[in-house]
Amino acid sequence: MKLKKTSLLLTLGALTLLSACNDEETHVSPTIANEALTTVQYKLTNTTDPTDTVTGQWEQLLDNNGNPLPVDVSKANLNLKANSTYSAEIVIWDKTQTPVFNVSDEIKERANYHLFFYQPLPTDTTYVIPAPTGSDTYPDPIPTLLTLTAKLNMSITLTDHDTNTQQYPVGLTTLVKTGAASTGWLRIVLRHQPNVKDGTFAPGSTDLDAGYNVTIK
Amino acid sequence: MKTTSLFISALLLCTTTFLHAQEPQQSLSYIGISVGPSIATGDFSKTETGTFGKWNNQSGFAKTAYAINVEGAWYFLPQFGLTGSVAFSDHGSLNASDVTKLGDSFTDAFGVDNSTVNSKNRYRSLNVMAGPTIAIPVHKFIFEIRGMAGIVQSLSTPRISVQLEDGDPFYQNSSTATAFAWQAGAGMRYPICKKLQLSLRADYVQSSDLSISNSNRVNNAGRYVTKQPMSWINTMIGVAYTL
Numbered sequence: 001m002k003l004k005k006t007s008l009l010l011t012l013g014a015l016t017l018l019s020a021c022n023d024e025e026t027h028v029s030p031t032i033a034n035e036a037l038t039t040v041q042y043k044l045t046n047t048t049d050p051t052d053t054v055t056g057q058w059e060q061l062l063d064n065n066g067n068p069l070p071v072d073v074s075k076a077n078l079n080l081k082a083n084s085t086y087s088a089e090i091v092i093w094d095k096t097q098t099p100v101f102n103v104s105d106e107i108k109e110r111a112n113y114h115l116f117f118y119q120p121l122p123t124d125t126t127y128v129i130p131a132p133t134g135s136d137t138y139p140d141p142i143p144t145l146l147t148l149t150a151k152l153n154m155s156i157t158l159t160d161h162d163t164n165t166q167q168y169p170v171g172l173t174t175l176v177k178t179g180a181a182s183t184g185w186l187r188i189v190l191r192h193q194p195n196v197k198d199g200t201f202a203p204g205s206t207d208l209d210a211g212y213n214v215t216i217k
Numbered sequence: 218m219k220t221t222s223l224f225i226s227a228l229l230l231c232t233t234t235f236l237h238a239q240e241p242q243q244s245l246s247y248i249g250i251s252v253g254p255s256i257a258t259g260d261f262s263k264t265e266t267g268t269f270g271k272w273n274n275q276s277g278f279a280k281t282a283y284a285i286n287v288e289g290a291w292y293f294l295p296q297f298g299l300t301g302s303v304a305f306s307d308h309g310s311l312n313a314s315d316v317t318k319l320g321d322s323f324t325d326a327f328g329v330d331n332s333t334v335n336s337k338n339r340y341r342s343l344n345v346m347a348g349p350t351i352a353i354p355v356h357k358f359i360f361e362i363r364g365m366a367g368i369v370q371s372l373s374t375p376r377i378s379v380q381l382e383d384g385d386p387f388y389q390n391s392s393t394a395t396a397f398a399w400q401a402g403a404g405m406r407y408p409i410c411k412k413l414q415l416s417l418r419a420d421y422v423q424s425s426d427l428s429i430s431n432s433n434r435v436n437n438a439g440r441y442v443t444k445q446p447m448s449w450i451n452t453m454i455g456v457a458y459t460l
Contacts, residue, residue, distance in 0.1 A: 023310040024337040029320030031330050109270060110328055112436045164437050194327035194381045195435045 035103050036062055039093040040188065040210045042078065044086035044176055054078055054086070058210040062096055076212045078186065080154075086176040087159075090116065090188065092208070108172060111162040113194045116171025117201055118156040119187040120214070129189055130201055152184025152214055168199045178216045186212045245298065245352045245359065247406070248289035249416055251455025255284035257308045257340075258421075259448045264315055266322035272440040277447065278375070279340050280309030284451045290350050290361075291460075300350035300363050306422075308340035308449065311375050319440070323379050326439030333380040338391045341372040342447075344422065346400055359406045361418070369398040369424040374445065387433040389442055396447070398424040406457055414457040423448040 039059045046052035057075040060068050080086065094101040107114050119129040155177045158169035171190075188211070193204030256262075257279035267273035284306040292298030311319075320334040348365030376391040404418020426444035434441065 023339050024335065025311055025313050025316045026333065026335040027313065027316040027320045028331055028333045029317065029324045031324050031328075034328070034330075110438070112438045113327060162436075164435075192328065193436075194329050194384065195387055195433075195438070196384060197436050 035094045035101060035106060036066075036096045037092050037103055037190075037208045038062065038095045040208065041091045041093070042088060042186075042188065042212060043091060044078065044080070044088040046081065047085045047087055052081065052084075054080060056212045058212060059095075066096075073211075073213075076210075078212050078214045080176070080178050080214065080216050082153075082178055082181050082216050084178050086178075088156075088174045088176050090172055090174075092190075104172060107190070108170075111160075111170045111172075112164050113192065113197045113204070114170060114207070115168065115191050115193060115197055115199070115201075116158065116174075117189045117191065118158075118171065118174065119189070120152040120154040120156065121185045121187060122150050122152060124151050128201070129187060150184070151182060152186075153179030153182045153216060154184070154186070154214060155179075156186075162197070164197065168197055181217045183213075183215050186214050188212070245292040245296070245354075246290055246460040247414065247457040248460065249287075249414075249455050249457030251286045251288065251416055251418070251453035253284065253451060253453040253455075254281055255306050255308060256281045256450045256452070257448070258450055259423075259446065261308070261445070261447045261449065264318065266318050266440055269325055272322065272326065274440060274442050274444075275446060277308075277340070277445055278311050278315045279447070279449070280312075282307040282309045282339075284449075284453065286451065286453055286455070290352075290363075292350075292352060296352050296354075298350050298352070299347065300365065301347040302344070302365065304344045304346075304451070306340075306342050306344060306449065306451070308342075308447075310339040311336040311377070316377075319377065319379070323381065323439050327381050329381045331382060333386075335378045336375045338373045338376045340374055340447075343370045343372060344368070344398060344400075345370070346398065357408055359414070360403070361405065362403045363420075364399070364401045366397070366399045369396045369422075369427070369447065371395070371427055374427070374429065385433060387435070388431060390430045390432060392427055392429050392445070394428040396424040396427045398422060398447075402451070404453075409456075412459050414459060416453070416455045416457045418451075418453050420451045420453070421448070422451060 042056045044054045056078040059072040092103040094103050117129050157175045158171040160170045160173045161167045190208035191204045192207045196203035260275040261277040261279045263276035265273050286304040288302035290298050290300040316334045316336050323332040346365035346367035350363035353360045371392045374392040377389040378386045380386040400420045400422040402420030406414040406416045409415045424447040429442050
């Protein structure tokens with residue numbers, strides 16, 4: 001009986017200690033790896049003539065130490081027909097991996113906090129990407145030779161949506177409408193907005209900033 | 218502490234009269250108090266966060282802790298009666314390994330450089346149950362089987378905050394919701410003095426999904442818990458005062 005009483009008292013003591021234990025834990029978890037967005041292909045197909053396809057490629061590879069090499073803009077050209085409508089998709093590759101990794105698929109899976117912004121330049125309407133801040137507005141290969149009287153007659157509508165409770169566009173697929181003949185540039189920015197995506201440009205950080213020369217004729 | 222003091226007092230009282238105990242009390246009705254380990258089971262006890270796109274929103278990270286039970290039974294037929302209990306259950310808090318798993322999952326889910334996960338509060342609940350019971354006396358032992366239904370009133374669940382890089386944190390809030398619950402179990406009582414019996418029993422308890430609220434969750438990504446199923450096994454030792 002004495003043993004029983006002792007056991008019970010020990011049990012009650014242990015329970016008291018359990019209740020007094022620290023209930024708070026904190027941990028910081030760093031990422032293991034990120035993809036490199038080395039190659040951006042913007043593929044357009046004329047909606048009235050499927051044989052009319054245009055692909056522009058913007059590429060910035062990395063050296064063996066992971067440092068960015070100069071941007072290759074030799075294929076970053078979009079030659080479009082005036083007064084036409086194109087369905088378009090953006091395909092992004094990570095060429096640092098073997099085999100080459102399709103980052104677009106990853107972005108599609110993570111669409112709830114990614115958002116593309118397409119900025120035709122020059123423009124006389126409100127900037128989709130915030131107003132010019134010097135060279136920041138014109139990533140390679142776009143020169144900073146903006147002529148404010150000129151305008152690139154091009155409008156882009158995002159056609160895909162995420163699965164957030166309040167749905168927002170994503171921008172992996174788009175509809176491009178061209179107007180009268182003009183020349184200019186198309187800037188494409190991918191914003192990474194973890195738990196802050198609200199359809200606007202500001203929250204989050206930039207994953208990708210690419211540009212194309214555009215000729216409409 | 219009141220319940221534990223009562224428990225100890227009853228034991229001490231019993232030891233002084235043990236040698237004078239007569240034949241076992243034939244009355245089956247009783248009130249009693251018991252205490253013992255409460256073992257979280259099923260999804261409630263799981264610690265898996267899942268993988269990208271297949272996040273596990275059911276894992277509760279609950280632990281084996283303890284329960285304190287005040288119970289009673291009224292036998293209006295020779296071996297058949299009604300039983301009821303009020304139990305306080307504790308199922309612990311998230312440990313370092315748990316928050317590490319959660320942190321890793323949110324870092325992956327949101328594709329960020331890092332995430333900071335903080336957890337505080339324990340799983341604590343008050344359970345009020347009632348139902349039928351059957352008693353089978355065998356020599357000095359009284360074996361009992363019972364099934365009960367009632368409610369689980371959550372007193373607290375772990376509050377988890379997640380900060381992605383240096384952004385504003387979002388929260389899985391501590392829940393004080395009420396859920397339906399049932400339990401089934403078996404046990405036995407053994408007379409240790411004239412009016413007191415030692416009781417040993419095990420009960421399986423399961424609740425419907427406990428509602429969990431979240432704050433500042435802007436985008437749907439990663440583990441997102443809005444309902445927490447709970448289940449556990451109580452293994453109890455206690456004393457019963459026969460009526």
